[in-house]
Amino acid sequence: xxxxxxxxxxxxxxxxHQYEIREDHRKKAENTPPFLMLDLSNxxxxxxxxxxxxxIITEHEWLGRMSATSWHYALYPDAETDLIAGxxxxxxxxCTGGSYLHVTYGLTPQEIGVFARGTCVWWAHKHSASFLISxxxxxxxxxxxxxxxxxxxxxxxxxxxxxxxxSTNWYYLGRTKTTSYRYRSPDGTREFSDASxxxxxxxxxxxxxxxxxxxxxxxxxxxAQAKKHRYAYxxxxxxxxxxxxxxxxxxxxxxxxx
Numbered sequence: 001x002x003x004x005x006x007x008x009x010x011x012x013x014x015x016x017h018q019y020e021i022r023e024d025h026r027k028k029a030e031n032t033p034p035f036l037m038l039d040l041s042n043x044x045x046x047x048x049x050x051x052x053x054x055x056i057i058t059e060h061e062w063l064g065r066m067s068a069t070s071w072h073y074a075l076y077p078d079a080e081t082d083l084i085a086g087x088x089x090x091x092x093x094x095c096t097g098g099s100y101l102h103v104t105y106g107l108t109p110q111e112i113g114v115f116a117r118g119t120c121v122w123w124a125h126k127h128s129a130s131f132l133i134s135x136x137x138x139x140x141x142x143x144x145x146x147x148x149x150x151x152x153x154x155x156x157x158x159x160x161x162x163x164x165x166x167s168t169n170w171y172y173l174g175r176t177k178t179t180s181y182r183y184r185s186p187d188g189t190r191e192f193s194d195a196s197x198x199x200x201x202x203x204x205x206x207x208x209x210x211x212x213x214x215x216x217x218x219x220x221x222x223x224a225q226a227k228k229h230r231y232a233y234x235x236x237x238x239x240x241x242x243x244x245x246x247x248x249x250x251x252x253x254x255x256x257x258x
Contacts, residue, residue: 086120
């Protein structure tokens with residue numbers, strides 16, 4: 001790999017980027033919504049389609065784009081409104097690019113789910129994220145009963161430490177072991193991840209190394225990403241082997257600034 005293709009890694013952010021996005025939307029809002037979510041007593045979570053979730057993610061989530069997800073859940077302030085306060089999007093291991101991720105847990109790829117995207121709007125209740133995630137996990141048991149564990153990642157370069165996963169009792173498994181990269185176009189207007197390289201290679205029937213080299217030859221740059229925080233949620237509470245494995249892998253929760 002030619003060194004001139006690589007840019008310095010992104011540093012950890014001190015403030016969560018999605019918090020900054022919400023604050024920016026709040027300041028720019030010309031009108032306050034018909035109501036602010038003062039509590040969650042009347043809130044409902046529904047399964048929605050990809051198309052419904054997409055505009056919320058693209059406008060409010062820090063990556064600003066969807067992933068290859070299959071299950072999408074939206075939080076509504078009450079059963080009568082069509083205003084969406086937040087969404088979460090889940091998929092399989094293809095969302096991470098981790099083709100062999102299941103081996104670590106002694107599972108099949110189909111038994112692992114991934115929290116790939118999630119965000120709440122600026123006027124949502126402060127506990128909306130944890131309420132939405134907990135509700136989505138319960139609904140996923142019905143929608144995808146074959147999922148035994150759900151994985152999630154928090155990106156320090158976006159100021160994330162996984163606070164919402166800590167508040168909903170996930171296992172913390174430390175940081176990812178390998179460095180991932182993003183690819184930036186020569187003019188700096190486009191970016192995509194390692195996972196996109198793999199998807200493109202699969203669609204074309206070539207190796208990911210071939211696709212990567214094509215981009216590098218065209219002047220794209222590689223940006224090293226901070227190693228992400230890893231979390232796991234045990235969906236199948238009856239699986240004692242898996243529970244023991246996750247407990248043995250579990251580490252103390254990370255704290256901001258440490």
